[in-house]
């Protein structure tokens with residue numbers, strides 16, 4: 001459920017008409033709903049109630065910052081008690097700036113640089129998820145040389161097919177993530193013996209936009225076996241991080257598992273583990289809490305197919321359709337009830353700048369407003385300035401008020417960071 005609904009024939013974000021935001025902020029613009037973010041955070045946490053009950057411990061929900069790193073969004077979630085799963089120094093600083101306590105920050109990622117590891121140590125973050133022997137040795141050496149001890153888990157690769165888009169699948173043997181399960185005990189033993197590291201558990205994340213819980217349950221069963229094996233080897237295992245990945249509905253008819261289904265599965269899979277659990281949800285929290293609001297530039301007659309509805313948003317603003325062939329529902333802000341079949345495209349000079357092909361949508365004309373739905377996760381954060389288009393602003397709605405929470409960065413501001421060197425001056 002989200003708060004982008006029609007009221008008297010016009011679409012609102014909570015109690016703010018989207019047409020007002022378009023007038024006052026301009027288009028394209030990302031619009032987020034605070035009430036939706038909060039609702040999703042609570043539903044996710046409530047879904048995990050059976051896990052909390054069974055383990056007697058409240059799990060840590062660490063929002064995957066990569067899904068939506070906007071400071072105001074992070075602040076909303078931090079106030080809901082969420083921590084942060086970060087994958088770069090930049091995300092780490094954002095999480096801290098938004099008020100996420102350092103001990104609720106988990107640092108994932110295969111390529112943490114030495115400087116990023118040091119930053120995590122300086123800020124005394126809650127957990128490093130180590131992805132290789134080499135990274136573990138480097139972190140241990142850094143920490144020990146400063147008399148520190150890094151709290152860490154070892155991320156394993158369970159070789160499970162998450163049955164999602166191949167570009168967002170992360171838990172198969174050929175993916176770059178984690179330590180292959182067959183080597184996990186040996187690597188754990190080596191790293192656990194190093195001063196500077198408190199290797200206290202394991203982490204797993206097999207992919208994103210999962211519409212089926214079965215692969216996760218298979219992966220979690222492998223993690224459970226590994227926890228038992230590591231304990232048999234004499235290690236103390238107190239923490240397991242089960243990652244994110246729960247899918248969301250992008251189009252009518254999609255029925256992803258609910259957080260409650262997920263919670264029941266996790267409670268079953270983790271029964272008897274006796275550990276602190278961490279989760280790293282991203283999309284399920286932010287996806288349906290945002291839309292990309294856009295204006296139709298013009299409608300152009302097609303060659304031998306449907307007309308092209310050319311909107312002022314493009315693949316640089318919302319990359320998912322071009323990058324993954326992803327579907328985003330597209331609805332008029334003031335639908336007339338008439339429908340049309342159209343190709344929805346942006347102004348960028350490549351055919352990949354296509355949001356929808358042969359799609360039945362609300363009838364639209366030049367100047368009309370429309371939204372791409374489910375754009376709150378992996379939307380603004382994946383933007384680029386391709387075609388010198390600048391960066392889209394972001395707005396957060398709260399009841400009947402709203403605030404611009406990220407300014408539009410115009411193309412000339414990006415150009416200001418460039419210079420022509422002396423040797424090219426005339």
Ligand code: LLP
Pocket residue numbers: 064067085108109168170205207208209210243244245246280281282283284320324377378
């Ligand atoms: N934890 C780790 C270690 C991850 O790699 C990810 C996502 C998450 C948590 C959050 O997963 P979520 O709950 O959002 O599924 N740009 C792609 C998605 C990439 C996801 C990468 N990792 C897209 O637009 O679909």
